[in-house]
Amino acid sequence: MPPAPGDREARRKDVSEAVWRVLADKGFGGLTLRAVATAMGVSTGMLMHYFPTKRALVTHALDLLEKDTAQRPRRAHPEPGLATVRAMLLDILPLTPDDTARNRIWVSSWDLSLADDALAAEQAGRYARLRSTMRPHLEAARDAGELPATADPEQLAATAVAFTHGLVVQALFDPDRFPLDVQTAMVDSFLASLARRQDPSDD
Amino acid sequence: MPPAPGDREARRKDVSEAVWRVLADKGFGGLTLRAVATAMGVSTGMLMHYFPTKRALVTHALDLLEKDTAQRPRRAHPEPGLATVRAMLLDILPLTPDDTARNRIWVSSWDLSLADDALAAEQAGRYARLRSTMRPHLEAARDAGELPATADPEQLAATAVAFTHGLVVQALFDPDRFPLDVQTAMVDSFLASLARRQDPSDD
Numbered sequence: 001m002p003p004a005p006g007d008r009e010a011r012r013k014d015v016s017e018a019v020w021r022v023l024a025d026k027g028f029g030g031l032t033l034r035a036v037a038t039a040m041g042v043s044t045g046m047l048m049h050y051f052p053t054k055r056a057l058v059t060h061a062l063d064l065l066e067k068d069t070a071q072r073p074r075r076a077h078p079e080p081g082l083a084t085v086r087a088m089l090l091d092i093l094p095l096t097p098d099d100t101a102r103n104r105i106w107v108s109s110w111d112l113s114l115a116d117d118a119l120a121a122e123q124a125g126r127y128a129r130l131r132s133t134m135r136p137h138l139e140a141a142r143d144a145g146e147l148p149a150t151a152d153p154e155q156l157a158a159t160a161v162a163f164t165h166g167l168v169v170q171a172l173f174d175p176d177r178f179p180l181d182v183q184t185a186m187v188d189s190f191l192a193s194l195a196r197r198q199d200p201s202d203d
Numbered sequence: 204m205p206p207a208p209g210d211r212e213a214r215r216k217d218v219s220e221a222v223w224r225v226l227a228d229k230g231f232g233g234l235t236l237r238a239v240a241t242a243m244g245v246s247t248g249m250l251m252h253y254f255p256t257k258r259a260l261v262t263h264a265l266d267l268l269e270k271d272t273a274q275r276p277r278r279a280h281p282e283p284g285l286a287t288v289r290a291m292l293l294d295i296l297p298l299t300p301d302d303t304a305r306n307r308i309w310v311s312s313w314d315l316s317l318a319d320d321a322l323a324a325e326q327a328g329r330y331a332r333l334r335s336t337m338r339p340h341l342e343a344a345r346d347a348g349e350l351p352a353t354a355d356p357e358q359l360a361a362t363a364v365a366f367t368h369g370l371v372v373q374a375l376f377d378p379d380r381f382p383l384d385v386q387t388a389m390v391d392s393f394l395a396s397l398a399r400r401q402d403p404s405d406d
Contacts, residue, residue, distance in 0.1 A: 027314040029232055108314040111230040114307055114375060124377040152392075158373065158381075159366065159389055166369030170361065172317060174327040178361075186362055189355075196399040 014040060015050050019061050020068075024101040027108030031061055058112065062119075065105055072102065080140035082147070082191055088134055089164045089187050094171050095180045103168050131157040146195055156194060163190055217243060218253050222264050223271075227304040230311030234264055261315070265322075268308055275305065283343035285350070285394055291337055292367045292390050297374050298383045306371050334360040349398055359397060366393055 018039040022031055033051060037044045051057040075087035094100035113119035131154070138153035138160075147156070167186060171178035178186075221242040225234055236254060240247045254260040278290035297303035316322035334357070341356035341363075350359070370389060374381035381389075 026318045029314045030318055104317055108317060110372065111232045111311040111314040114311060115229045115233055120376055124380070127373055127376060128380070155389060155392060158370075159393055162369035162373055162389070163362065163366040164369060165372055166365035166367065167361075169313065169368055169372075170330055170365055173323055173330060177327070177331070186358060186365070189358060190362055193396045193399065196396070 012050075015047070016060070016064055019057070020064060020101075020105075023061055023065075023105045023108065027105070028058065028061065028112050029108065031057060033057060062109065062112075065102070065109060068102055069106075072098070080137050081144055082137070082141045082195060084137045085134055085141070085160060086187060086191055088137075089160060089191075090184065092164045092168065093183050093187070094168055094175075095183060100172065100175070104172055107169060107172060127161060130161055134160060141195075148196075151194070160190075160194075215253075218250070219263070219267055222260070223267060223304075223308075226264055226268075226308045226311065230308070231261065231264065231315050232311065234260060236260060264308075265312065265315075268305070268312060271305055272309075275301070283340050284347055285340070285344045285398060287340045288337055288344070288363065289390060289394055291340075292363060292394075293387065295367045295371065296386050296390070297371055297378075298386060303375065303378070307375055310372060310375060330364060333364055337363060344398075351399075354397070363393075363397075 015036070018036050019031070021039050022035045026035065033044050033047050033054065036051075036057065037047045040047070051060065072091075074091045077084040077087055092103075094103040110123070113123045134157040135153045138147065138151065138156050141147045142149065142151045142153060164187075167178070167183060171183055218239070221239050222234070224242050225238045229238065236247050236250050236257065239254075239260065240250045243250070254263065275294075277294045280287040280290055295306075297306040313326070316326045337360040338356045341350065341354065341359050344350045345352065345354045345356060367390075370381070370386060374386055
């Protein structure tokens with residue numbers, strides 16, 4: 001007798017949770033049918049009903065990562081301008097255990113994505129969308145006088161995304177050196193340095 | 204008859220070059236004995252004389268990456284201060300094909316390193332050393348008035364390393380958006396924003 005639909009749904013959830021645990025612990029390099037089966041306490045054969053191939057498992061893992069990222073809790077966006085850019089940058093950083101796991105999985109996925117043209121293009125698109133979401137707030141900040149009149153919002157968006165993702169990597173490798181308050185202070189100093197007006201003698 | 208020492212040395216070099224090509228193309232996720240054997244046009248069995256296990260192959264690959272990084276050509280360090288920080292940041296970025304391959308392999312290695320406590324500690328140590336090398340130049344810049352008197356060299360070193368490594372990742376995924384001149388302009392704007400003096404009205 002086939003399992004009742006409710007059981008199947010519950011089992012799917014168990015599988016996804018096990019995939020996530022393996023990814024958070026061992027990354028994509030450690031994501032195998034055997035590792036997921038072990039994490040669930042089931043046989044590899046059972047798991048192959050869900051993932052007939054390694055490729056199917058990786059696709060499901062990337063899908064989970066997308067969904068988890070889209071559904072993560074985010075800070076409110078107070079008003080157009082630097083305060084919203086700050087909220088966006090803090091939303092990216094590994095400030096909580098959940099954020100740390102998600103970031104660790106993202107960083108791990110880069111090895112895979114760089115080796116696959118389609119995945120690399122998706123990742124480039126993700127960065128471009130992030131810059132596009134940030135740019136109007138940098139324009140608003142410039143127009144409101146929060147940034148120098150000479151500020152280039154497109155370049156600053158790329159710089160802010162670079163700074164934040166590089167901080168993610170440093171914090172993942174050295175969480176004791178980069179706890180929540182240090183990461184937050186770095187974001188605030190970074191934004192303050194962008195905001196500083198050019199000294200008149202430089203004009 | 205065993206191969207002459209010269210032959211053995213030449214063969215070792217061939218093996219290392221094949222490992223590098225596989226890493227630059229497919230990352231650590233694609234580094235297998237079979238892939239290296241195929242890149243060399245030899246049998247997997249032949250290659251197992253050099254690498255009896257996958258682990259031995261990975262260790263050799265990490266070793267190659269360290270050596271290539273240590274031996275890469277670097278810019279001269281003009282004088283203590285921001286000009287030297289600039290040279291250090293440009294030395295990290297993927298501005299040439301060789302720099303791009305090396306960075307692509309480093310980013311790929313993060314998946315592996317995050318899953319292994321000893322490798323993660325090595326990577327954290329590498330970032331700490333990079334910050335330590337940069338810090339005296341940020342102190343010199345502050346003391347020479349290139350940076351605001353309130354500048355925190357340790358924090359700025361961490362920010363500069365974060366910015367640069369995040370730019371590496373963006374540039375690897377989207378080389379058309381981040382060619383050499385764009386990366387260089389971003390470094391210059393980033394350093395200019397650090398250098399800007401606080402507006403007197405903010406004091």
